[in-house]
Amino acid sequence: MIDERALISRILQGDRQAFRLLITQHERLVAHMVARVVKHDEEREELCQDVFMRVFEKIGDFNFQSKLSTWIATIAYRLAINHLRKQKMSFLDIPEEERFTDLFVEERNPAAILEDEDSDGMVLKLVDKLPPQYKMVLMLYHVEGMRYDEIGEITGMPEGTVKSYLFRARTLLKDKVIKYLGKEELL
Amino acid sequence: MNRDEEKLQEKIEANMGVDDGHADTQAYRQVFQALEKPPRYALSDAFADNVLRKVERKEQRSLRVAYAWLAAGIVLLIGACAAVVMLTEFTFEAGFLRGMADYKGLLAFGVAFVLLLHWVDKRLIHRHHPSR
Structure with missing residues (x-):
């Protein structure tokens, strides 16, 4: 399996197949995260695409301080929460009572x-x-x-x-x- | 947090000995078993292709915008030059070029330096920001 540094280096050089590999390696994680909070399949697919678009745009900023999967999950979490906020979904905490x-x-x-x-x-x-x-x-x-x-x-x-x-x-x-x-x- | 509940959760998770005859234990076992199930959703087979197509489209759009800005800049530059010529009644005097002829090496260096900067920009800046 290709290591993260080599994969990212290839993506930064414009290798589209390397980016395809990154997508296939992490699409399950992103799909699970999005599917847990978004109900409709079309919205889910659209949101997952947005996550990987953002990953592509920001990959040059990845500093290897965490695992690549953690970094991608962070992007997925933020986009999913923003998506829900746009839909005015409430973010209530669970009080003790x-x-x-x-x-x-x-x-x-x-x-x-x-x-x-x-x-x-x-x-x-x-x-x-x-x-x-x-x-x-x-x-x-x-x-x-x-x-x-x-x-x-x-x-x-x-x-x-x-x-x-x-x-x-x-x-x-x-x-x-x-x-x-x-x-x-x-x- | 309820310390007893927390301990019970930890024990069940670690598969340590707990009283299976207790309803709380059985209920927790059901909860833990269910939580380990992934959501019933899978992306389409063409997902990666769709993302790559979107990336291509976005890059082409960015390129078109960049060319549009370049064209607008050229038009504005020509317009500004024309306005200056008209307002100042500037007449072209080629005499200074004869003076510049003594500095051919400096001119060649200037052109080469600008080209080098462009090359470095392409190799370093664009490599770190592929979407640009």
Whole structure:
């Protein structure tokens, strides 16, 4: 596998095949990040294209202080959040009160969440209801296997905040799973 | 953060011994298992081609804009020269060229230096900023 420095050097010399290689190496990561927060497929593809356009424009500024994937993920995170801001999506934090956390998950019709879904599908439906920053942190940690410091670099959050987001989101999801399935069902 | 909940999460994540007869443990296991699933979305097969096409289009557009600015600059320069000639009633006096004939080497150096600067600009500046 070609190393990052050689790949970037080739891209800077105008080698389009090198840039194609960079895209194929990182498109899965970018697609996962965008797919977690954007619902419509056309918007997702468009946004992923914008991410790699920005990568191409800024590749000369990459200073090898982090992994290339972390740097690309940072661009994807910023563009995805800006996209959501343009759509006036709220960026609420999850306050501690249970009363408020209930607002994130539809409780009036739990059957809609449970319907035709296995337990994984049910949890992922609940994840969809979380604020975008939480979804991103969960995805980067659990799907991409990134470390707290890498996620912090991508999202601009301190490591402690990343840990807190993970902990709170998982606790909230666990409580909802117990609420929907019932303790007896789980045991 | 609730320290007990945090410890339980850490233990389940690390696959350390926990009480499986507890609803919290089972619920956490379901949550962790689901969270590891990637989103059900894949980009189109032509994704990389589409990005490269967009890059090409953007570069061509930038080039067209640069040529448009160059053309506008040339037109403005000619216009400004014409205006100056008319306003100052300037007449062309070629006598100074005879004086310059004594400095052929200096003139040649000047031209070569400008060409060298252009070459360095292409090799270094553009290499670091491929989109320009």
